[in-house]
Amino acid sequence: MAEMPMIEIKAVSRFYGIYKALDSVTLDIAAGEFFSLLGPSGCGKTTLLRSIAGFDTPTSGDIRIDGQSAIGVPPNRRPTNMVFQNYAIFPHLNVAENVAYGLKRLKLDAQDERRRVGDALDQVRLSTLGKRGAHELSGGQRQRVALARALVMRPKVLLLDEPLSALDKKLREEMQVELRSLQKAVGITFVLVTHDQYEALAMSDRIAVMFGGRIAQVATPKEIYQRPLTRAVADFLGGMNFMKARITGETATDLSVETQRFGAVTLTKPPGFTCGTSEATIGIRPERLRVLWDDDTAPHAIEGHVVDRHYFGEITHLIVNVPGLDAPLSVSETNNFGADDIPVGAPIRLAYDPDALVALAD
Amino acid sequence: MSPPLTGAKFTGGRHGIRKSRWLPIYVTVYLGFLYLPILLLPIFSFNNAASTTFPLAGFTTKWYAALWGNGAMLDAARNSLFVGLCVAILSTGHAICAARAITRYRFRGQRAATGLIMAPLFLPEIIVAVSLLMIVLQIGIELSLATVILGQTVFCLPYAMSVLISGFEGFDRSLEEASMDLGETALGTFRRVTLPVVAPAIVSSLLVSFTISLDEFILAFFLSGTEPTLPVYIWGQLRFAAKLPSVLALGSLMLVLSILLITIAEFLRRRSQRRIQGRLANG
Ligand SMILES: Nc1ncnc2c1ncn2[C@@H]1O[C@H](COP(=O)(O)OP(=O)(O)OP(=O)(O)O)[C@@H](O)[C@H]1O
Ligand SMILES: [Mg+2]
Numbered sequence: 001m002a003e004m005p006m007i008e009i010k011a012v013s014r015f016y017g018i019y020k021a022l023d024s025v026t027l028d029i030a031a032g033e034f035f036s037l038l039g040p041s042g043c044g045k046t047t048l049l050r051s052i053a054g055f056d057t058p059t060s061g062d063i064r065i066d067g068q069s070a071i072g073v074p075p076n077r078r079p080t081n082m083v084f085q086n087y088a089i090f091p092h093l094n095v096a097e098n099v100a101y102g103l104k105r106l107k108l109d110a111q112d113e114r115r116r117v118g119d120a121l122d123q124v125r126l127s128t129l130g131k132r133g134a135h136e137l138s139g140g141q142r143q144r145v146a147l148a149r150a151l152v153m154r155p156k157v158l159l160l161d162e163p164l165s166a167l168d169k170k171l172r173e174e175m176q177v178e179l180r181s182l183q184k185a186v187g188i189t190f191v192l193v194t195h196d197q198y199e200a201l202a203m204s205d206r207i208a209v210m211f212g213g214r215i216a217q218v219a220t221p222k223e224i225y226q227r228p229l230t231r232a233v234a235d236f237l238g239g240m241n242f243m244k245a246r247i248t249g250e251t252a253t254d255l256s257v258e259t260q261r262f263g264a265v266t267l268t269k270p271p272g273f274t275c276g277t278s279e280a281t282i283g284i285r286p287e288r289l290r291v292l293w294d295d296d297t298a299p300h301a302i303e304g305h306v307v308d309r310h311y312f313g314e315i316t317h318l319i320v321n322v323p324g325l326d327a328p329l330s331v332s333e334t335n336n337f338g339a340d341d342i343p344v345g346a347p348i349r350l351a352y353d354p355d356a357l358v359a360l361a362d
Numbered sequence: 363m364s365p366p367l368t369g370a371k372f373t374g375g376r377h378g379i380r381k382s383r384w385l386p387i388y389v390t391v392y393l394g395f396l397y398l399p400i401l402l403l404p405i406f407s408f409n410n411a412a413s414t415t416f417p418l419a420g421f422t423t424k425w426y427a428a429l430w431g432n433g434a435m436l437d438a439a440r441n442s443l444f445v446g447l448c449v450a451i452l453s454t455g456h457a458i459c460a461a462r463a464i465t466r467y468r469f470r471g472q473r474a475a476t477g478l479i480m481a482p483l484f485l486p487e488i489i490v491a492v493s494l495l496m497i498v499l500q501i502g503i504e505l506s507l508a509t510v511i512l513g514q515t516v517f518c519l520p521y522a523m524s525v526l527i528s529g530f531e532g533f534d535r536s537l538e539e540a541s542m543d544l545g546e547t548a549l550g551t552f553r554r555v556t557l558p559v560v561a562p563a564i565v566s567s568l569l570v571s572f573t574i575s576l577d578e579f580i581l582a583f584f585l586s587g588t589e590p591t592l593p594v595y596i597w598g599q600l601r602f603a604a605k606l607p608s609v610l611a612l613g614s615l616m617l618v619l620s621i622l623l624i625t626i627a628e629f630l631r632r633r634s635q636r637r638i639q640g641r642l643a644n645g
Binding site: 053055074075076077080081082084085086088090091092101102104105106149150153 | 534536537539540541542543544545546547550554555558559561
């Protein structure tokens with residue numbers, strides 16, 4: 001990031017009594033980026049977002065928005081706008097009045113204001129509902145009103161606290177696509193809080209994964225999914241098969257390990273990896289293990305027995321016991337070739353690509 | 363729901379029906395007892411006779427007409443109106459602050475504070491009246507409409523509080539945050555969001571306080587000096603049998619006004635609740 005970040009969060013901590021809701025969080029968010037804060041419930045996502053919005057003041061640390069320190073600046077004087085989790089639509093105003101709410105303070109002339117409200121409603125495809133009362137809207141429509149109401153202010157940063165969690169699955173997936181293309185269209189920095197990994201992966205330019213008030217990893221969706229740094233990140237994003245491996249060699253960037261069944265491999269060393277012991281944790285995603293049928297062959301394969309099977313529609317999860325491994329492997333296989341018919345107890349061969357193995361810090 | 367439970371409920375229901383054969387009769391008698399005397403008021407107020415006995419002696423509106431010519435009565439009515447307005451504004455004003463604090467913040471002594479504010483609801487009114495009178499006399503304030511207003515404000519506060527608390531409880535804090543987020547100041551937020559959303563509850567509290575003040579007798583009787591409010595005036599008139607029909611006419615008017623105000627208040631309270639609940643149900 002050559003240019004100045006839109007949001008700089010510097011060593012921000014937030015204590016509630018002695019409880020650390022945020023623990024020295026440092027983070028840069030670039031202008032025009034779609035950035036997601038992802039983590040389990042209670043990890044401090046909302047606290048961080050509210051600190052950026054100005055509804056919460058960090059106990060220590062600095063937050064700079066567009067180059068200006070925001071500490072001590074009240075929410076109404078920050079160039080940020082927020083979409084609240086419950087949308088917070090003003091119940092006494094209709095849709096258009098809700099959207100125009102913030103504009104009233106700008107004292108635009110009537111025509112200008114009408115145009116901006118109209119444009120904002122167009123953007124979220126609500127132009128026909130301007131006269132609707134706030135309590136006559138569906139969940140998805142309320143979400144759009146909240147979005148239009150914030151966007152009409154032309155903020156530098158739009159903050160969204162789990163904006164889709166109140167919607168049903170289908171609508172949620174539609175809105176994910178819509179939000180993403182809306183962000184592309186307006187070019188505003190979006191910071192999205194979510195505890196839904198798929199949502200974060202599908203929408204973001206970059207994701208920060210948080211646990212217990214700390215940032216565990218910041219990376220692009222692809223990188224964070226394929227190259228998780230820690231066991232917790234890997235586990236939170238989609239699940240992973242973990243195993244112990246013996247360290248046989250180490251350079252500044254790489255780690256050579258010897259595993260029970262996956263042979264000797266050289267892996268990228270995760271930053272912050274401390275080689276205290278002679279053992280490392282490595283992992284492989286369930287979908288990176290492929291079932292070998294009949295006389296299929298592969299350069300790298302392992303053998304085992306199916307001990308359990310879970311059907312998920314388009315895929316099946318197979319639990320495979322491999323002799324010599326501490327824990328059974330979880331395999332996810334598409335049902336195109338009949339993975340849903342493999343009987344429990346059947347012998348099975350699994351192909352893998354050594355590149356799919358990752359070394360993980362604890 | 364498991365079958366045994368449904369069965370138990372069913373027999374319970376049948377049991378209830380058998381028992382309730384006397385219930386309609388009881389309810390009829392009860393309601394008759396409650397409302398017939400009140401009904402007599404307007405009936406006799408249109409009766410063309412000075413005595414309140416059956417049979418009725420024909421229809422007249424002269425008692426109502428006589429009210430207009432009655433200067434003392436009009437004075438009392440003006441006093442009541444003035445006191446009612448002051449009490450409504452004062453008690454609602456105070457109750458807004460208290461109800462907002464109670465519904466919005468957690469603070470030490472919250473329960474105690476709530477209890478103390480609501481207590482006059484359960485204290486015998488005559489005790490409150492006597493103690494207020496003692497204090498007023500002790501301090502040496504002259505009895506006047508002002509002292510009535512003071513006393514009735516204390517008395518109305520819990521009623522205003524219960525109306526407002528129910529109105530404020532559904533109020534979502536994030537509405538105010540959303541307003542601040544959209545650039546509005548704290549004061550502007552209160553004016554543009556908080557007030558309008560809770561306005562029905564406030565109006566309803568004003569109406570309830572006003573109605574209570576309008577009908578309130580004991581405090582007014584103890585604390586008013588030479589200027590009577592309507593109930594005190596009526597009480598004074600009851601000594602003169604000839605004035606009774608006029609009092610009945612006046613009473614009928616007050617009755618209608620009270621019912622009207624309370625109905626509007628209840629309507630507003632329900633509407634504000636529906637509005638808030640509709641939002642919750644949708645969100
Ligand atoms: N006002 C408060 N007082 C005390 N503790 C608080 C307060 N607000 C939040 N916390 C604590 O701080 C932690 C982080 O809260 P936060 O709301 O940021 O979590 P979150 O990541 O948004 O979780 P969720 O996904 O459930 O919304 C939680 O453990 C919470 O209990
Ligand atoms: Mg949260």
